[in-house]
Amino acid sequence: EAGVAQSPRYKIIEKRQSVAFWCNPISGHATLYWYQQILGQGPKLLIQFQNNGVVDDSQLPKDRFSAERLKGVDSTLKIQPAKLEDSAVYLCASSLGLDQKQYFGPGTRLTVT
Amino acid sequence: AQSVAQPEDQVNVAEGNPLTVKCTYSVSGNPYLFWYVQYPNRGLQFLLKYITGDNLVKGSYGFEAEFNKSQTSFHLKKPSALVSDSALYFCAVRDMDTGRRALTFGSGTRLQVQP
Numbered sequence: 001e002a003g004v005a006q007s008p009r010y011k012i013i014e015k016r017q018s019v020a021f022w023c024n025p026i027s028g029h030a031t032l033y034w035y036q037q038i039l040g041q042g043p044k045l046l047i048q049f050q051n052n053g054v055v056d057d058s059q060l061p062k063d064r065f066s067a068e069r070l071k072g073v074d075s076t077l078k079i080q081p082a083k084l085e086d087s088a089v090y091l092c093a094s095s096l097g098l099d100q101k102q103y104f105g106p107g108t109r110l111t112v113t
Numbered sequence: 114a115q116s117v118a119q120p121e122d123q124v125n126v127a128e129g130n131p132l133t134v135k136c137t138y139s140v141s142g143n144p145y146l147f148w149y150v151q152y153p154n155r156g157l158q159f160l161l162k163y164i165t166g167d168n169l170v171k172g173s174y175g176f177e178a179e180f181n182k183s184q185t186s187f188h189l190k191k192p193s194a195l196v197s198d199s200a201l202y203f204c205a206v207r208d209m210d211t212g213r214r215a216l217t218f219g220s221g222t223r224l225q226v227q228p
Contacts, residue, residue: 042221102159
C-alpha cells in the first residue's frame with residue numbers, strides 16, 4: 001500500500017516569505033494530521049482534520065499558519081509570513097480514524113534564514 | 114491538560130540485554146497511550162497502543178509496554194535488544210475524558226544498542 005506522500009522534502013526560504021506544503025494521505029484514511037517537529041523535540045500537533053472538517057487546531061498560530069483539506073483527501077499547510085522560529089520538520093500523518101495508529105510521511109524540512 | 118514526560122534523553126544498552134525506555138503521563142481522566150519509533154532517515158512508525166484491557170501490551174518488533182495506573186507510567190520494554198533497535202522513541206498520550214482529540218508527544222528518548 002502506498003504511504004503518506006509529502007512535498008517538497010526540503011525548503012529554504014528567507015524570513016517574511018511564504019511557503020506551502022502538500023500532503024497526500026493513505027487512501028481511505030479519514031483523519032489527517034499536521035505536526036511541527038523542532039530539532040530535539042517531539043512532534044507538536046498543529047491541526048487535525050476529520051474528513052474535511054477541523055477537529056483540533058488549538059496549537060496552530062493562526063496569524064501566520066493556515067491549512068485546508070479540500071474534498072477530504074489532500075491537504076496543504078501554508079505559512080505566511082515565515083519567521084526564523086518556524087524552522088522545523090513538518091510532518092503529515094493519516095489514520096483510519098481517531099485513536100487509530102497514525103502513518104507518518106517523510107516530512108518537509110523547512111529552514112528559514 | 115494532558116502531558117507526557119520521557120525522563121531520559123538517551124538510553125544505552127548492550128545487544129542481547131533487556132531494555133526499558135521510560136514514560137510517565139499526566140491526564141485528568143483516563144489515558145490512551147502510544148509508542149512511536151523514528152529510525153534514522155525514516156518516518157515515525159507506530160509500535161503499540163494502550164486503550165483499555167490488559168496492562169501489558171505487545172507491539173511490533175518484539176516490543177511491549179506495561180501500563181501502570183498508580184504510577185502513571187507506560188514504560189517500553191524488550192527482553193533482548195538488537196543493534197537495529199537503535200532509534201528515537203516517542204511516547205504519546207490523549208486524555209479520553211476531556212474531549213481534546215489530539216495526541217501530545219514526549220520529547221523522545223534515543224536508544225543506542227551497542228554490539
